[in-house]
Amino acid sequence: MNFREGVRGVVTRKKVLFIAVSMLCLGLLGVPAHALPEPDAAKAPATSLSLYANQSVVLDTPFDIKRVSIARPETADVMVVSPRQIVVIGKSAGTTTLVYWSREEVPNKVEVVVGINLEIAKEDLQKIAPGETFEVTAAGDKLILTGTVSDNVVQTRLVEGAQAYAKGIVNLLKVKKLEQVLLQIRVSEIDRTLAKELGFNFLFLGNSHLGGISPPNNFNPLGGDPRVPSLGNGLTDQLTAFITKPGLKDFAVFMRALDDKGGVKLLAEPNLVVANGAEGKFLVGGEFPVVISTGSTGTSSFSVVYKEYGVRLGFQPKISPNGEIYLHVAQEVSELDFVNAVVLSGFRIPALKTRKAESGLQLADGQTFVLAGLLDNKVSKQVSKIPLLGDIPILGALFRSTRYTNNETELMVMITPKLVRSLDKEEIPTLPTERMKPEETSPDMIW
Template sequence: MGAQEVLLEVKFAEVDRSAVTQLGVNLFDLGQGNTIGSFQTGQFGQVSVTRPAPTVTQSVGSNGVNVTTVTPTVPTANITDYLNLFISRTDVPIGAVIKALQQKNLLQILAEPNLIAVNGKEASFLAGGEFPFPVVQPGQGFTAVTIQFREFGVKLKFTPVIMPNNNIHLQVVPEVSQLDFTNALTISGFTIPALSTRRAQTEFELQDGQSFVIAGLMDNRVTNIVSKMPGLGDIPILGNFFKSKNLQKSNAELMVLCTVHRVSPSTQAPSTPKDPQPFLDKD
């Protein structure tokens, strides 16, 4: 029997919080029974929307029998704060929620990696690149400059451990970073960009097929766009009449949605090109 394995289906999504606020959308309502557990920081106030109690009406029917009518109401809805971690039920398709948000142009998928890791071993994923930066190392009478590389983009590391009760203990480290030339440094004529990073690290225990979501990794940006007429816009003082400025604010939230599955290793060796017919008929 081979080693036990765990499959982690991951979606890195970015939500436009400005559009969500304008539409009054609550992405994941914890009060409707869609989740089985949650963790909140308490740094932001939580809003509760309480519906009226059920309406009870009593009347006398045509046959003289008393009839009691109970009109149910929607349960209390708790609006989550800006930094939270919650776990969904196995019978709630989290992919349907993502699809609905995409159709409303409220959510953009950044990456969708599927990772398989052996029990107790780490698996990692990177969709991005590496940028060079010089490192000055002083010596005796001279200074040496070496070039090192640093990763950026969408990264994920996770380590699964299958527990004796068949639950899956996960240690997950998601990260999204991008080059930030606004805070760049200039060293010896070289421009070194900074990194704008959103990272989280958490551990928890799930059942096979359960999903969890890490939310609240915010990215607030202010962009100043200047448009001007060539030549005339560069004239001191008078050039202001030939240019325009547009200040744009963006408020994006990073969400990491994961579903965990146990994978049974195959006991049959895979066919190879040395066995032409079984290899071609495998699929």
């Protein structure tokens, strides 16, 4: 065997070995992927989680859980259902942090974002206000309502319904026809002494109403609405309120009888139209000057400020979704008091005698609310004497007499709220003069 044959044998063996290794590699490449052993790698823990309110999501963890904690329980709630599973329940819109610990006390944080399911929210709100056009959007934990609705009742229902999905409601709804309340007001001053003679007493307390006419005059108690809550032990002579039903004959008969005897003095009878939720005020009286001294030591100057007095009434009606009217009434009666006047730098400034009362009541459309109990007592002195003889000192007392008269009056305010709405342009009736076409003017008539 020579050298060439030895080299040829070594090369041949290398080729065979190379071919065998190549075939082995090709065979391995043909093995399916699932046949290869899977490496034992740990899953990365979740760092964020999103869900809707009133929705639950299962959170899987890569290790056994020892304990959990939630930063804001009012936003989301958590419950461990297995060693490696946590159930997160969304409660209200917002963001909170969930922390869970492993057996080795290693903490892991998860950012939990609870959103608002706008599709379900709009679907439910559409059931509350069918046929209305509005949009529902979300901004963080707030729900935004936009669009135009028919009236305030629908607007109130949508806002109240949206509060079930978010704590913060941004109400950008517009109302096509603004609801308004017409307040028919009658402010009168009645002779309390004469009213008692006729048997009327505002402090009459019935089972479900206040105000009435005493039995001696054969009048029935003044009716009221049983929905009005009782005032309990808070009833005083300072303020008495009651509700009357439209068309009560007893009250009308009493007022007519009192007016025939001159016991009623009408002070004001205005009609106010107030938008829903807005405030309305009016004043019947005047203004008196108050002198104010200003200036430094050695020099002085005066300025005049005018103060109002008289009968002042303030109202704020609010229409409930069922069409009833909640009315807040504040009344004030003030008059000049020269007995307690103050003299300042030679100026006599009168004091003010003021009577105030506030009340809030819920009425139906057309019911009448009567506010009374603001009393005023005036004592007058009347001297009757025989001319000349009554002026004689000492003996003159035998020829004259003195009589003191107590005049007691009571302020009574009757308010009747009624729901009104403004007319559209096409609903406004045409005046007869508007249907007349203007006659054409001849050029010869122009000077």
